[in-house]
Amino acid sequence: MAPKSDNTEAIVLNYVNEQNRPLNSQNVADALQKYNLKKAGIQKALDSLADNGKISFKEYGKQKIYIARQDQFDIPNSEELNQMKEENAKLQEQLEEQRKAIRKLEGEIRTLQSNLTLEQIREKEAQLVKEVKEMENKLAKLRGGVTLVKPEDRMAVEEMFLQKLSQWRKRKRMLRDIWDPIMENSPKNLKEFKEELGIEYDEDVGVSLQSFSDLLQRGKKPKGGR
Structure with missing residues (x-):
């Protein structure tokens, strides 16, 4: 149920005085929706308050602007x-x-x-203790001469490694067979020509076929050795 007209005027007057800034009827209607006031009633209350000199107003064309009377405030x-x-x-x-x-x-x-919380610290400590124990067990096996890799697994890896090395040598030789004759008859600088074609030697990227071959030889135990 909407407030009576005198109550509506009291609510509108209180709001205009509290705001103490220029307002139109829509501003007031939007702000006082919680009181279940209709815009027509608010407009009527504003006009009545202005006519009675309780608030000031000015007209700008069809628009009316209302403001609290300033003489009621202590300046x-x-x-x-x-x-x-x-x-x-x-x-x-x-x-x-x-x-x-x-x-x-x-x-x-x-x-x-x-x-970390105390509980998290304890969990972390338990995890680290477990990891240390596992590493100590592994180290003990290595010191005792226990073979951790099965011989057949080692042989399979070495065989695969040898195949890759063989393919590497083959491809390196194929490139040289094609590339060297081209460079012998080319007037271009070797470095510039390689950059133009996007070709890199092993040495250009810091790898060496011989170093990988030596790695395999170092992994083999000499006959009669321990």
Whole structure:
């Protein structure tokens, strides 16, 4: 049920005085929806308040702008204004100090949240103890001469390694057979020609076929050795 007209005027007057800024009827209607007031009733209340001199208004074409009467407010003198400015400056300083304190506390909270809890520390400790024990067992087996890789697995890996080395040598030889005659009859600089075609030697990328061959030889035990 909508408020009575006198109650509507009281609500509208109170709102206009509280806002103390230029308002049109739509501004007031939007703000007072919680009172279940219709725009037509608000418009009527605004006009009645203006006619009775309780609020001021001005017309801009078809638009009416309403504002609280300024003579009802105490207007501070220059000394009071200066005092208010000083108080406002002090309040701003206090506000900034509070903000800094809040930021500091938030930083401390983030730091605490990033730290492990006692339960998490214990879980981490248990995990590390388990990993250390596993590594110590593995080290003990290695020191005792236990073979951790089965002979057949080792042979399979070596066989695959030999195949890859063989393919490497074959492809390297094929490239040389084609590339060397081209360079013998080419007037271009070797480095520039390689860059133009996007060709790189093993040495250009820091690898060596011989070093991989030597690696395989070092992995083999000499006959009669332990």
